[in-house]
């Protein structure tokens with residue numbers, strides 16, 4: 001049964017529609033459908049309609065009306081999130097608020113190495129805007145063609161360049177936020193030094209839409225690397241990943257931009273399942289690393305640094321094989337392979353996914369202990385750990401045993417996840433390095449935060465959102 005709004009809600013909705021105009025309101029079932037299901041197709045919801053404001057003032061008006069009427073708001077960017085954070089619940093009583101129309105770049109200040117952008121800008125477009133100004137905006141991840149910067153900031157996204165430039169929260173100097181009651185906080189400061197009390201923007205970064213709507217941000221830019229020296233290497237064993245990482249950071253003067261671990265068989269799976277992906281090695285090695293060093297000039301210095309690093313790593317037995325792309329095309333192919341391993345795993349059957357982090361030095365131990373733990377629980381299970389070793393972040397994914405029906409395997413999802421999280425937590429790790437908590441890890445959060453930490457989180461939530469209207473049911477576990 002579709003939800004029937006009461007008089008107060010109906011009145012609020014008609015005021016919201018009047019404020020937004022026809023371009024800013026969607027309630028047609030077909031048009032809404034893609035926005036009511038999350039990117040993993042785990043959560044599906046319903047809603048009163050989707051508001052698509054064109055500017056900050058409209059967001060403020062919608063929130064003020066919703067606040068008075070007690071309407072719940074689900075903020076949404078590109079809807080690429082992996083934890084169900086942008087999907088409304090099944091009641092049909094929530095209002096989706098999608099920022100896609102707020103996609104202007106307000107300012108690029110090349111001398112200040114900043115750009116001021118609206119929340120609905122697509123990440124890839126912003127990388128292009130920075131590049132046109134001979135600058136780098138380093139946030140880069142698989143969903144960059146459709147995710148929005150507002151969603152990236154709200155979920156504190158990471159990606160492939162964190163080892164050098166940090167997470168989304170490290171890339172922000174200022175924010176504009178509309179609070180749940182409709183007040184606008186203009187914190188769009190472009191300062192690298194500002195010691196005037198609490199750093200409020202950090203409260204909203206990573207808050208997953210539970211405290212307010214991010215409408216604009218001042219983003220940090222960096223010198224655009226003129227050279228990228230890339231290598232795909234096979235390493236002697238898992239421990240070598242950490243040693244090689246240490247060496248690569250030192251040898252490059254910390255210009256190491258990416259350091260991605262992939263099991264050798266993942267490259268085979270990519271070639272088998274994903275058109276255009278090619279395993280470049282003749283042998284299936286146990287472990288491979290895709291690494292990239294950035295350089296400020298086109299004189300080949302980064303490549304020379306990379307080659308000399310690899311030479312000594314070969315001599316010391318750390319690296320046993322390597323492919324160095326000779327052209328931009330070949331480099332693109334290697335990065336395509338890195339992206340393809342994600343799709344390849346999907347084609348191999350059902351998966352249980354994790355997004356954990358541990359101190360970098362503990363990555364090999366984490367993988368070994370998690371492998372042993374899941375094998376004990378389910379003989380034949382196929383661990384598929386890959387990810388951003390440079391940040392201690394492993395997407396510790398599991399593929400179903402070949403002879404087990406998918407449904408049976410997925411029936412063990414919670415138990416497997418619990419066990420893998422146990423291993424990460426025992427090594428001072430986190431159950432979410434990148435994707436956030438959303439709906440899917442809310443209960444798990446309860447066992448990895450202390451009572452004091454949970455209390456502080458809940459206090460902040462009720463301070464900013466006393467009526468509990470912003471993205472209810474997400475991120476913060478019920479008391």
Ligand SMILES: Cc1cc2nc3c(=O)[nH]c(=O)nc-3n(C[C@H](O)[C@H](O)[C@H](O)COP(=O)(O)OP(=O)(O)OC[C@H]3O[C@@H](n4cnc5c(N)ncnc54)[C@H](O)[C@@H]3O)c2cc1C
Nearest residue numbers: 077078079080081085142148150151154158159209214434
């Ligand atoms: C193929 C693929 C690869 C990925 N790889 C990586 C990776 O390498 N590293 C990584 O960190 N992540 C990765 N991700 C996850 C990615 O970080 C998120 O999908 C993305 O940051 C979310 O952006 P979005 O615009 O789609 O937000 P949505 O999915 O729409 O929303 C995400 C959360 O933010 C909230 N929100 C959205 N916009 C706003 C706003 N303006 N104000 C307040 N709250 C808001 C939503 O309510 C929700 O809780 C990947 C995802 C995919 C699909």
